[in-house]
Amino acid sequence: MQFRTSLELGLLIRRARRARGMTQADLARAAGVGRQWIVAIEAGKPRAELGKAFQTLAALGLSLSIHGEGIPEPPSSRVRIAVPDIEAVVGAHQDPES
Amino acid sequence: MQFRTSLELGLLIRRARRARGMTQADLARAAGVGRQWIVAIEAGKPRAELGKAFQTLAALGLSLSIHGEGIPEPPSSRVRIAVPDIEAVVGAHQDPES
């Protein structure tokens, strides 16, 4: 699921927390932050600390991925495909006299 | 590409920035932050503001995605598949007398 703002991130964290039956206090303890901080991040606070956000995602077992120009692609989309040598194929089917 | 720490995020931002031939000052201007902040985030500063990180990713045209328990999956992996009614199939092939 894609997202681009702290507000969206907050909603996703809340969803994941509830899906695990955790309370804000539970998550706060698991992530090593104050309960108040969880309240803030779930509300989409944009000036929250980046590091604590990572801790929180880790505590929820969530993983982030990023993609775009200049970002390495995952191996699965880099599978090598045998590319036929067009000239050779054409040559093999050509009239020997042409 | 997956990542879980601010350090990794910093390296990815630097890579993307360079892939675009931008200088730290360029990116800072584009993202609406101070150049000093770019220096810090690229170095992996964990206490940086979340919101500015989003601005920076946006300025680079990068997109984030998250996944795990409780996070909605993209439509492509939610394709509906017709599930046969096993009982009906079995019934249709049963000996009428059984």
Place this chain on the structure above:
DNA sequence: CATGAATGTCGCTGATCGCATACATTTTAG
């Protein structure tokens, strides 16, 4: 309805932020 849990808000505090500017160091070109 009543009670306890979960959640949101407030004020306080020391600590840190991010910006600006200036300077030091490293990298890139010619």
Place this chain on the structure above:
DNA sequence: CTAAAATGTATGCGATCAGCGACATTCATG
């Protein structure tokens, strides 16, 4: 090698953070 550009670092500043404890409010559940 040298000069310029890019990058990293230091200081000073006002602004904000995050945690804490205490409440206020909302949600569950019997």
